[in-house]
Amino acid sequence: MTALLYGWIYACLLVSLTACVVRALRYARYPLHLRWELYPVPHEEARRAAYGGSRYEDTDWWTRSARPNLLGELKAMGCEILFLKGVWEFNRSLWFRSYPFHLGLYLLIFTGVTASVAAVAPALTPWLHPLYKAAGLAGAVLVLAGAAGLLWRRLRDPKLRNYTTPGDVFNLCCFIGTVSGLLFAYGSQSPAAPSVRAILRGLLAFDTSLELPAALAGALAVAAALILYIPMTHMAHFIGKYFTYHAVRWDDKPNRNERSLEAKVAECLAYKPTWSARHVGADGKATWAEVATTNPNTGTNK
Amino acid sequence: MSADLKLTDISRASREPLTHVVNEELMPLPAPFDSPGKDKSWKPLAPRTIEACECSLDNTCAVSIPRPKSLEEEQVLVRQFAAGLDKLFSKENNWTFLQPLILTMEHCTRCQTCADSCHIFEASGRNEVYRPTFRSEVLRRLYFKHVKGGGLLSALQHGDIELNWPLVARLIELSYRCNLCRRCAQTCPVGADNGLVAHELRKLFSMEMGIAPKEIHDNGSMLQLKTGSSTGMTPAAVKDNMEFIDEDTSEKTGIKIETPWDVEGADVLLLHNAGEILAWPENPGAFALILTAAGIKWTLSSEMAGYDAINYGLWYDDAQFARVALKHAEIARKLKVKKIVIGECGHAHKALSVIADRILTGDMNVRRESSMALLRDIVMSGRLELDPSRNDFPVTLHDPCNMVRLMGVVEPQREILRKICPQFREMTPHGVDNYCCGGGSGFAIMSGTNFPDWRFHVAGRKKLQQILNAFSGCLEPETPKYVCAPCSNCKGQIRDLLAYYDLWNKHKILYGGLAELIVNAMTAAKPGFIEWEWH
Numbered sequence: 001m002t003a004l005l006y007g008w009i010y011a012c013l014l015v016s017l018t019a020c021v022v023r024a025l026r027y028a029r030y031p032l033h034l035r036w037e038l039y040p041v042p043h044e045e046a047r048r049a050a051y052g053g054s055r056y057e058d059t060d061w062w063t064r065s066a067r068p069n070l071l072g073e074l075k076a077m078g079c080e081i082l083f084l085k086g087v088w089e090f091n092r093s094l095w096f097r098s099y100p101f102h103l104g105l106y107l108l109i110f111t112g113v114t115a116s117v118a119a120v121a122p123a124l125t126p127w128l129h130p131l132y133k134a135a136g137l138a139g140a141v142l143v144l145a146g147a148a149g150l151l152w153r154r155l156r157d158p159k160l161r162n163y164t165t166p167g168d169v170f171n172l173c174c175f176i177g178t179v180s181g182l183l184f185a186y187g188s189q190s191p192a193a194p195s196v197r198a199i200l201r202g203l204l205a206f207d208t209s210l211e212l213p214a215a216l217a218g219a220l221a222v223a224a225a226l227i228l229y230i231p232m233t234h235m236a237h238f239i240g241k242y243f244t245y246h247a248v249r250w251d252d253k254p255n256r257n258e259r260s261l262e263a264k265v266a267e268c269l270a271y272k273p274t275w276s277a278r279h280v281g282a283d284g285k286a287t288w289a290e291v292a293t294t295n296p297n298t299g300t301n302k
Numbered sequence: 303m304s305a306d307l308k309l310t311d312i313s314r315a316s317r318e319p320l321t322h323v324v325n326e327e328l329m330p331l332p333a334p335f336d337s338p339g340k341d342k343s344w345k346p347l348a349p350r351t352i353e354a355c356e357c358s359l360d361n362t363c364a365v366s367i368p369r370p371k372s373l374e375e376e377q378v379l380v381r382q383f384a385a386g387l388d389k390l391f392s393k394e395n396n397w398t399f400l401q402p403l404i405l406t407m408e409h410c411t412r413c414q415t416c417a418d419s420c421h422i423f424e425a426s427g428r429n430e431v432y433r434p435t436f437r438s439e440v441l442r443r444l445y446f447k448h449v450k451g452g453g454l455l456s457a458l459q460h461g462d463i464e465l466n467w468p469l470v471a472r473l474i475e476l477s478y479r480c481n482l483c484r485r486c487a488q489t490c491p492v493g494a495d496n497g498l499v500a501h502e503l504r505k506l507f508s509m510e511m512g513i514a515p516k517e518i519h520d521n522g523s524m525l526q527l528k529t530g531s532s533t534g535m536t537p538a539a540v541k542d543n544m545e546f547i548d549e550d551t552s553e554k555t556g557i558k559i560e561t562p563w564d565v566e567g568a569d570v571l572l573l574h575n576a577g578e579i580l581a582w583p584e585n586p587g588a589f590a591l592i593l594t595a596a597g598i599k600w601t602l603s604s605e606m607a608g609y610d611a612i613n614y615g616l617w618y619d620d621a622q623f624a625r626v627a628l629k630h631a632e633i634a635r636k637l638k639v640k641k642i643v644i645g646e647c648g649h650a651h652k653a654l655s656v657i658a659d660r661i662l663t664g665d666m667n668v669r670r671e672s673s674m675a676l677l678r679d680i681v682m683s684g685r686l687e688l689d690p691s692r693n694d695f696p697v698t699l700h701d702p703c704n705m706v707r708l709m710g711v712v713e714p715q716r717e718i719l720r721k722i723c724p725q726f727r728e729m730t731p732h733g734v735d736n737y738c739c740g741g742g743s744g745f746a747i748m749s750g751t752n753f754p755d756w757r758f759h760v761a762g763r764k765k766l767q768q769i770l771n772a773f774s775g776c777l778e779p780e781t782p783k784y785v786c787a788p789c790s791n792c793k794g795q796i797r798d799l800l801a802y803y804d805l806w807n808k809h810k811i812l813y814g815g816l817a818e819l820i821v822n823a824m825t826a827a828k829p830g831f832i833e834w835e836w837h
């Protein structure tokens with residue numbers, strides 16, 4: 001039974017991780033796109049980033065350094081990841097629901113990591129134990145409160161009605177159900193039941209002699225299933241967000257005739273479009289380069 | 303009416319419009335326009351238009367798609383749309399925007415944070431049809447259902463929608479109810495982009511189905527590629543017009559100027575929106591004077607398309623976009639100029655400087671810069687003697703989205719105004735948080751059926767609110783006021799907006815470019831370059 005649970009947890013983690021990597025690779029492998037940045041871009045020079053300015057505010061901007069302001073970018077990323085700054089700024093009422101939810105998830109991840117460290121380094125347990133115990137409890141409560149708040153908003157706010165699918169409700173219910181299950185399983189187990197650290201040690205060492213109460217085993221199995229499910233849905237926006245920010249909104253890298261960039265462009269210009277409108281003149285044989293140099297009025301390169 | 307609207311209503315078979323904007327629901331404006339119910343009445347669609355065209359979105363027609371004559375014709379159009387949908391998500395057809403588009407399709411959390419940032423949604427009285435995510439959500443459902451081939455599980459996760467001709471017809475119009483200003487994208491916590499969705503839908507309609515408003519396709523990019531300019535001006539005509547402008551400017555200012563043409567190896571190839579030459583000749587005149595007075599070796603080009611910076615393809619068609627951008631670069635390359643400087647035209651700024659950047663490879667990558675930066679350098683260098691007291695009237699600044707939020711040219715124009723206009727005041731909000739004038743993405747030149755009524759009542763309403771607020775306290779007609787709009791399209795929209803609400807006659811609010819204010823302050827020129835007359 002324990003072996004089966006371990007196997008299920010490992011399988012879920014593995015598939016989930018693979019799905020995340022596959023998704024990230026899929027996004028990374030799309031061809032180069034045209035620039036579509038949106039200001040402010042935080043890696044612009046600090047004085048400019050503050051108001052959303054860019055290198056185009058300078059005459060002969062190409063003669064100046066193109067080195068991005070990495071500190072500015074890191075700061076913006078940190079504020080976004082740690083505090084959901086965008087939601088705070090533009091949708092305060094959502095922030096009060098979304099932030100506890102996300103913070104709760106961070107705390108649960110932190111709990112998993114610190115308890116695993118304690119499992120492999122028992123000497124650290126006295127220091128880590130109170131930390132992950134508090135983080136785990138706070139994380140679970142915050143996820144529950146946040147998910148319940150988000151669900152309430154979804155179901156009650158008329159402006160969200162058109163934009164709420166059964167999947168959205170189901171996803172939030174999954175979090176509420178899973179975390180409630182974990183809290184219940186821990187809260188109701190006897191003092192003799194294995195601790196979080198013991199479970200993680202058992203999992204890491206594949207120690208099947210560990211005996212888990214049925215409720216806890218069930219809750220852990222459901223939690224693993226949720227981890228498996230997340231990257232299959234738009235809840236994987238933590239992956240998408242990396243690309244929407246770094247590869248689109250903040251991708252202001254100018255073309256300075258670098259060979260690598262020009263090679264990518266050449267590859268794209270060799271694609272053969274099949275758009276059907278007559279003025280495009282794409283017959284599936286002409287390349288983008290040819291289409292772009294054809295005058296639709298004459299059909300020639302004039 | 304709009305509050306009860308369901309997303310799936312877009313497929314509703316009836317020809318009844320999904321919504322009808324009524325004045326009472328519009329966002330209130332400051333006094334004296336604080337009663338939306340008393341706003342100007344709309345021109346109803348002519349029965350002939352309703353009979354002949356698809357107007358089933360909102361009782362307004364921007365594209366005026368002819369009604370299919372039979373069910374078979376409808377089915378053909380739906381099949382074309384479905385084919386275009388597949389192409390929109392293929393790298394061979396849409397490598398240009400594939401990655402951003404897919405990210406937007408797959409990661410919207412449907413939180414509606416973006417809604418409050420959209421001037422069209424807000425000004426319409428939060429009409430559901432104009433919510434930034436309304437059209438995006440329709441495309442998203444189509445994407446998961448038809449491109450990804452999702453079944454029941456996908457429908458439960460992403461929602462379902464029926465693809466039929468009413469949906470396609472409404473979506474065509476709906477793609478032209480967005481200014482592509484991307485203010486909504488700026489506020490999206492996950493970086494999804496509803497402006498991009500409208501842009502991509504327009505591309506699908508144009509590049510697959512050959513459907514686009516005639517003002518931006520037939521009379522826009524096609525005409526530019528045929529005659530050299532969307533104004534229809536040929537190279538000979540543009541030279542004639544500029545000669546006239548030179549004479550007029552020399553006479554007005556007392557400084558002799560002569561526009562140089564096709565100067566090989568010039569430091570600057572100045573690229574104006576040709577609309578300026580016809581509609582606001584004082585702007586190219588002012589540029590000629592400033593560059594000459596500053597001792598810059600500059601030139602205009604009389605090559606086909608070399609005298610018109612516009613690139614309407616930016617709004618609706620990648621092929622047309624690339625063709626015009628390559629022409630501009632080729633002209634500069636042949637002339638061996640050191641750089642292209644883009645005049646007061648926001649979309650031309652963005653098109654040639656940013657969007658075309660990656661397709662201008664090798665020696666086609668002629669350096670391009672903003673006229674805002676060049677004018678700022680000239681003004682700040684002290685090369686011109688300027689007397690701010692000549693501009694001692696209230697001035698406010700409109701930020702063209704393409705130049706500011708989408709390109710980051712924020713401060714140069716402000717530095718100039720702070721130096722030469724003692725009564726300069728900002729709009730709220732401004733800079734990269736600005737609101738579109740309501741003419742963006744082609745609307746400023748679109749005037750079919752009753753579209754102008756929509757353009758002024760809804761799309762331009764927020765800008766009107768900002769202008770009135772910027773001049774609150776000096777709205778009396780005795781004080782002349784100036785809205786500085788350093789962009790041809792914005793200027794056109796603001797002109798039409800001010801005229802529609804009669805703000806020149808009632809409140810003496812004029813509009814114009816930035817270069818005109820500089821010349822107006824030049825002590826070497828006769829005073830009064832800005833003529834306080836409606837034009």
Ligand code: SF4
Binds near residue numbers: 415417489
């Ligand atoms: S586009 Fe962004 S802000 Fe708008 S609903 Fe989607 S996730 Fe939310």
Ligand code: SF4
Binds near residue numbers: 482487498
């Ligand atoms: S791009 Fe601008 S006009 Fe279009 S939906 Fe977004 S905010 Fe509204």
